[in-house]
Amino acid sequence: RSHCCKLQEEEEEEEEEEGEEVTEAPAVSALSSPVLLASGCLSAGIRAGSGPVQSTSVRSGPNWFRVAAMLSPLRILLCAAKCQPTRHCSSFVSRMRYVNRLKEDDASCLAALHNSHIFLFHHLSPLLQRTERGTFRPPALISSDVQSVLERLGSDGSLLKESVLIGCSEQNQAQFCLDVGELDQAAVEEECGGNFVELRKSYFLLTGAEAPLLAKGQALLRWHQTSRFCSATGQLTLRNQAGSQRVCSSSGIVYYPKMSPVVIVLVSDGKRCLLARQSSFPRGMYSALAGFCDMGESLEETLCREVAEEVGLEVQSISYSSSQHWPFPHSSFMLGCHATISPAHTQLDVDHTELEDARWFGLEEITSALQVKTPPRRGDPPVLWVPQKHAIANRLIMEWMNRQRVSEGGVTSRL
Numbered sequence: 291r292s293h294c295c296k297l298q299e300e301e302e303e304e305e306e307e308e309g310e311e312v313t314e315a316p317a318v319s320a321l322s323s324p325v326l327l328a329s330g331c332l333s334a335g336i337r338a339g340s341g342p343v344q345s346t347s348v349r350s351g352p353n354w355f356r357v358a359a360m361l362s363p364l365r366i367l368l369c370a371a372k373c374q375p376t377r378h379c380s381s382f383v384s385r386m387r388y389v390n391r392l393k394e395d396d397a398s399c400l401a402a403l404h405n406s407h408i409f410l411f412h413h414l415s416p417l418l419q420r421t422e423r424g425t426f427r428p429p430a431l432i433s434s435d436v437q438s439v440l441e442r443l444g445s446d447g448s449l450l451k452e453s454v455l456i457g458c459s460e461q462n463q464a465q466f467c468l469d470v471g472e473l474d475q476a477a478v479e480e481e482c483g484g485n486f487v488e489l490r491k492s493y494f495l496l497t498g499a500e501a502p503l504l505a506k507g508q509a510l511l512r513w514h515q516t517s518r519f520c521s522a523t524g525q526l527t528l529r530n531q532a533g534s535q536r537v538c539s540s541s542g543i544v545y546y547p548k549m550s551p552v553v554i555v556l557v558s559d560g561k562r563c564l565l566a567r568q569s570s571f572p573r574g575m576y577s578a579l580a581g582f583c584d585m586g587e588s589l590e591e592t593l594c595r596e597v598a599e600e601v602g603l604e605v606q607s608i609s610y611s612s613s614q615h616w617p618f619p620h621s622s623f624m625l626g627c628h629a630t631i632s633p634a635h636t637q638l639d640v641d642h643t644e645l646e647d648a649r650w651f652g653l654e655e656i657t658s659a660l661q662v663k664t665p666p667r668r669g670d671p672p673v674l675w676v677p678q679k680h681a682i683a684n685r686l687i688m689e690w691m692n693r694q695r696v697s698e699g700g701v702t703s704r705l
């Protein structure tokens with residue numbers, strides 16, 4: 291039985307026992323859902339031909355998990371048929387609840403791990419495969435295949451349990467990450483037909499939606515590698531099966547993965563936007579202003595303080611854009627905003643201990659900078675460029691450009 295489906299059923303039974311009201315879509319929508327119908331094929335390691343990440347089989351023969359997985363489409367249909375006509379069978383809701391259950395229930399999580407997709411890392415560098423089109427993607431390996439690879443390379447078999455849960459695919463398949471740093475890198479690469487590529491480089495190579503998934507996996511793996519001991523007692527901490535928490539073996543203190551909140555802001559004076567560079571940035575790259583939140587600060591307070599500290603300006607208004615998890619150098623939670631300052635007070639007073647340079651840029655310069663898709667090489671003429679598309683700085687700059695085009699009477703065109 292598909293664990294996702296089973297858990298969903300159990301949940302429904304529980305809810306019914308509790309007498310909760312249900313307002314749901316007809317079961318027929320679940321029956322004809324391509325997501326549900328496709329999930330069995332994917333769990334059996336058959337390519338479904340759609341979606342950004344597909345499962346990859348790594349040389350292994352049939353086994354019980356595979357057989358069980360091949361029967362899962364039928365079970366999913368039966369399960370869907372049992373759905374009450376008024377129940378809303380949203381696959382998003384069931385996936386979120388499934389993942390939450392796996393975090394709370396070690397036995398279910400272990401069972402899910404044995405019929406899951408796994409992204410491999412080696413010393414925190416993700417495994418990438420080159421596709422036939424010459425692009426790169428992280429292969430979602432079938433867990434039984436990973437187990438066979440581990441055994442062939444001399445691991446005692448317990449390594450698989452070190453995997454951390456990162457989510458559930460749209461095909462209802464639990465997704466995990468595993469760091470195989472204790473095995474020979476070249477041997478794993480040969481077995482899996484790919485290469486371990488440092489995450490920063492991977493960000494430049496990945497074209498699909500997998501970059502945030504890898505960032506999340508790397509962040510969790512790193513957190514486990516650096517959180518083995520309790521900071522209060524000095525004793526070992528033990529993880530749950532999902533890897534969503536660690537508990538001190540002596541005091542019972544519970545630790546959760548940490549992120550540092552950072553505000554990133556694109557300041558505008560109405561005609562121009564403000565970009566800055568640190569001396570550690572690659573040549574020619576400018577970005578939006580960013581800074582870590584101090585303890586106790588609100589987003590707005592951090593934003594105003596950072597702008598005042600770094601460039602000596604006073605912010606007039608703030609609007610929130612979006613957020614992202616940023617893995618470099620460690621886990622930051624980036625809160626992206628736009629801010630305006632008075633056109634009458636635009637003179638910069640740059641703090642050169644933090645920034646090498648900060649400057650106002652007009653629409654034309656920003657438009658050209660966004661067109662630079664790869665960092666200039668050594669010897670190339672100097673050129674202004676901005677962080678690549680996975681970075682929230684890029685999104686803020688793009689948003690500013692599009693708005694500016696409208697306000698200056700031009701045509702909006704997304705690059």
Ligand SMILES: NC(=O)C1=CN([C@@H]2O[C@H](COP(=O)(O)OP(=O)(O)OC[C@H]3O[C@@H](n4cnc5c(N)ncnc54)[C@H](O)[C@@H]3O)[C@@H](O)[C@H]2O)C=CC1
Pocket residue numbers: 550552554577578580581582583616618619620622624677681682683684
């Ligand atoms: N995704 C994106 O588009 C962008 C992301 N960033 C990220 O934003 C973060 C902040 O940017 P910057 O201020 O330029 O970074 P930074 O690394 O230059 O840090 C500035 C100072 O903050 C302090 N600091 C370091 N880690 C801290 C933490 N965890 N909590 C509190 N203070 C800490 C240190 O004193 C450091 O010198 C960095 O992680 C950077 O990678 C920055 C620009 C664009």
